[in-house]
Structures are given as structure tokens and as C-alpha cells.
Amino acid sequence: MHGIVTQNVDGLHLRAGSTRVVEIHGTMHRVLCLHCGQVFDRRAVAERLEELNPWVRSPESIKLNPDGDVTPASIEGFVIPVCTLCGGMLKPEVVFFGEFVPAARFRAAESVVNAADALLVAGTSLAVNSGIRIIERARRGGIPLVIVNHEPTRADAWADTVIAGGTSPVLSGLADLLA
Structure with a gap:
């Protein structure tokens, strides 16, 4: 895994021990x-x-x-x-609604995506444009896209695979399969 690009602002991925995390919408910390x-x-x-x-x-x-x-x-x-x-x-x-993601932060997110062999999008409806812009970069780069979400997303039509389900059971199952 090359890194995580997250819309979360609560530090969840950093607390979980992930090291290369781009908090695209910033942090409440x-x-x-x-x-x-x-x-x-x-x-x-x-x-x-x-x-x-x-x-x-x-x-x-x-x-x-x-x-x-x-x-x-x-x-x-x-x-x-x-x-x-x-x-x-x-x-x-x-980043509040109506504000722009800082350019340097978006470039950092792009570098994570560009280094990836595939992009796994989990637990987001992709209702905000910053997430769609990241996926669009992956699509243009020919990077395979897998989406895991309970509900349909704005990018389902671009995905190679869409898994309708919760992130915890689906990602745990994927981790078991890869182990």
C-alpha cells in the first residue's frame, strides 16, 4: 500500500498506525x-x-x-x-464546504494515487468534488478502481469493481483473502 487519501478530519487513519496519510480536507486537531x-x-x-x-x-x-x-x-x-x-x-x-483543497495537499494526494497499482475507495458517497477529482486522476492514469460502499456513489460507472457493503466486513474479508 502506497498510502491513504482520506476525507476524514478526525485523525482516524493516523491513530490506526497508517504512516503515509493525506488528509485531503485537513484535520480538526x-x-x-x-x-x-x-x-x-x-x-x-x-x-x-x-x-x-x-x-x-x-x-x-x-x-x-x-x-x-x-x-x-x-x-x-x-x-x-x-x-x-x-x-x-x-x-x-x-476545508469547509465551498472552500478549495490547498494545492499542495491535492498534489500530495495525487502522488499517492499515481504511485498506486490500484485504487480502493471505501466508505464514501463521493458527494464532494475533491474525492471525484482524485478518482478522475486515477481513471485517466488507467489505475484500476474498486469501490466499497453501502450506497451507490458518483463514480460507480468508472469502477472496475463495486462492492455494496460495509467497509468493516468487506475490508476485513479482503485482508483475510490477501493474507
Whole structure:
């Protein structure tokens, strides 16, 4: 296996021990300053957020709507931490809907795909364009494509093989067959 390109932002593959992982949509483990580009560990920013807003530790002080959103009254006085270097605005180091995947990160994903003998796509509907763009690169390169997903995906017509099923049982079964 040459590497993993993932849309996950939770560090799942890194925690599992994978070494060459391209988190194409970024990670929730880091926070980025939109002004100077400084990167911070999310835990440090969360600690600062609690220091600036000690009342958030008290669940009774936050009123939730039935859908889980906070009510506007419960966020009055909320202080948002800023970059400790330049005072700029911080955001999780993730690609939000409508944003572009950084070019260097996309090139890293392409290099994983280009080094592959085959591409296994597992557990995604491929509803976002970044995943489709990766598959399109593989298709243009003549790299065989296998898709494993419960539901149909946007790339099923391009796949050499489509396996309708859950990733855990299917990938475990494939691993057993290869062992």
C-alpha cells in the first residue's frame, strides 16, 4: 500500500498506525490563523477558549434549541480566541464546504494515487468534488478502481469493481483473502 487519501478530519487513519496519510480536507486537531498562517494545536486553543469563557464549563449556562444549536442569548459575551502572534482570526485547519483543497495537499494526494497499482475507495458517497477529482486522476492514469460502499456513489460507472457493503466486513474479508 502506497498510502491513504482520506476525507476524514478526525485523525482516524493516523491513530490506526497508517504512516503515509493525506488528509485531503485537513484535520480538526489543528487550528490555523487566517492572517499569518500560524498553526496551533486544537487542544491549546480549546484551553484558551475555556479560559476566556469559563461559563462554558457549566452546562446549565448554555441553552440549547431542540436541534442542538445554542440559543443566541446563551452566547452573549462569548469571547473568541485570536492568534497569539498577530491577533488574526482562527479556524480549524479543515476545508469547509465551498472552500478549495490547498494545492499542495491535492498534489500530495495525487502522488499517492499515481504511485498506486490500484485504487480502493471505501466508505464514501463521493458527494464532494475533491474525492471525484482524485478518482478522475486515477481513471485517466488507467489505475484500476474498486469501490466499497453501502450506497451507490458518483463514480460507480468508472469502477472496475463495486462492492455494496460495509467497509468493516468487506475490508476485513479482503485482508483475510490477501493474507
